[in-house]
Amino acid sequence: KMSRRGPQEPPHLPALPVIGSLLSLRSPHPPHVHFKELQQKYGQTYSLMMGSHSVIIVNQHTHAKEVLLKKGKTFAGRPRTVTTDILTRDGKDIAFGDYSATWRFHRKIVHGALCMFGEGSASIEKIICAEAQSLCAVLSEAAAAGLALDLSPELTRAVTNVVCSLCFNSTYCRGDPEFEGMLHYSQGIVDTVAKDSLVDIFPWLQIFPNANLHLLKQCVSVRDKLLQKKYDEHKADYSDHVQRDLLDALVRAKRSAENNNTAEISAESVGLSEDHLLMTVGDIFGAGVETTTTVLKWAITYLIHYPQVQRCIQEELDSKVGGDRSPQLSDRGSLPYLEATIREVLRIRPVAPLLIPHVALSDTSIGDFAVRKGTRVIINLWSLHHDEREWRNPELFDPGRFLNSEGTGLTIPSPSYLPFGAGLRVCLGEALAKMELFLFLSWILQRFTLSVPPGHSLPSLEGKFGVVLQPVKYKVHAMPRPGWDRNKCQAC
C-alpha cells in the first residue's frame, strides 16, 4: 500500500445522522451549538454532506484565518440556495452574490458611498445623534408615565432611520405604516431565509407545499415593492450635481456606465441592471437594520443581567463626559469600558454565528486537509468565540477581558475573535455599526438605568437562531438617572 502523506480528506460525519438532526424540529440545539459539540467526536475541522453538498465546518481560528485571509480569494465564493435566490433575485446582491466582476464592482461602489458618509464626516454623527435624541425622548416619556417598554421597535426605528438616511435620504416617524410594514416583512425574512443554516439540505423540498417558502416569498414581495418605490422616486428627481444618498450613487454609476456603452464597462457587462441595483440597496438596508438592532438588544439584555457593568459604564460616562453635554464620537477614546462592553457583547452573542457560507472556487486545502472546488465552508464563529483554549471561562460575560491590566486601555486577548469576519468578504458596515453602537448606548446609559420591571423575571440569554441570532422579547423599565428628568431630556 502507498504511504505517501499528501493532503487528506477531513474527518467525515456519517451523512444520515446530521441531516436527521438538522432537519428535525425536535433538535434541542441551534446549528452553531450543535456544530461546536460535534468537534469532540470529529475534531475541530470536519466535513459532512448536506443533501448532495459537501460542507466543511471550521471551528478554530487558524483554519478560519486561512480560509478568510490567506486564501481569501480562493474561498470568496457563495453558494446558491433556494431561499437566498428568492431574496436576492438569484444572487444579484453583495452578501449572497457569488464572486464575480459584477460583485467586485458593486462592493466597490457601496464601499465608496459608505466611506463618503463614514468616519470623519460630521453628517453621519449628526444623523445618529438625532435618532439617539428621539429614542431617549420616547424612553423618558414612558418613564414619566411609569410604563415599561418593549425596546425592540424603538431601537429598530432609530437604527432604521440611520440606514434610511444613508440609503434613501428619508426617515420614519413613530407609527408610520410603511415602517410597521417593514418591521413585519423583515422579521419574516429573518425567520425563514436561513432555516437549517443557509445550506439547502434538500433543494427539491421546495416542490412540496412549504409554509416557510410561502412566507418568505410574501415578505420579499412586500420588501421589493418598497425598494421599487424608493428607486422610482430617486430616478424621478435625480440630478448629476447632488448625491443625496447611496441610491443616488448607484443610479449615477448605472447612468455613467450606460453612457459609456462603447467601453468595456457597459452597464450590462458590469451587471448594473435594475435588479442588481435594487438587490444591493436591499442588502445594505436589511443588513443595516437587523444587525445593529440585534446587537443593541443583546447589549441591553446583558446590561440588565449585569447591573454592575451598567454602573461601571455610567461612572465612566459621568467622569469623562459629565452631565452637561451628550456623548460624541470623539469621546470614544476616553470611554474604554463602554468599548470593551461592546466587544464582549459581539463575542458572546455574535450576530452571524456561522457567518455566511463560503465556497471554494478551485481545488485547494485547509491546513492538511484537501478541499475540492465547490465545497462549502462554514466558519463557526460561535466555536471561535467560545473556545475554552482561547478564552478564560468563555460563557461568562466579562467586559474586563478586553481591557489591559490597568483597566485604562483596550486589548484583544485572543486571535480567536472575528465578529465582522475578515478578508474579501469582511462586513461592509463595520465602521457604521461601531459608531451606532457607541452613540446609542452612551446616550441611553448617560440618561437611564435599565432593569426589568419589578416582579418580572430576567430575559433569557439563549437567543433565537435565524439568519441572525436574536434575543427574546421582553419589557424594560428605564429609570431616569439623577439630573436627567423629563424636562432636561427634552430641552437638550
Ligand code: HEM
Ligand atoms: C457581512 C457582521 C453590521 C453590511 C457580514 C458578515 C458578518 C457581519 C459576520 C459575514 C462575513 C463573511 O461571510 O465572511 C456584522 C455585525 C454587524 C454588522 C456583527 C453589527 C454589529 C452591518 C451593517 C451593514 C452591513 C450596519 C450595512 C451598512 C454587510 C454586508 C455584508 C456583511 C453588505 C456582505 C459582505 C460580502 O459578502 O461581501 N457582516 N455586520 N453589516 N455585512 Fe455586516
Ligand code: PLO
Ligand atoms: C435581514 C432581513 C432583511 O429584510 C433582508 C436582509 C438583507 C441582508 C442580510 C440581512 C437580511 C441579515 C443579516 C445579513 C445581511 C447581509 C449580511 C448580514 C445576512 C436577511 C450578515 C450579518 O451577515
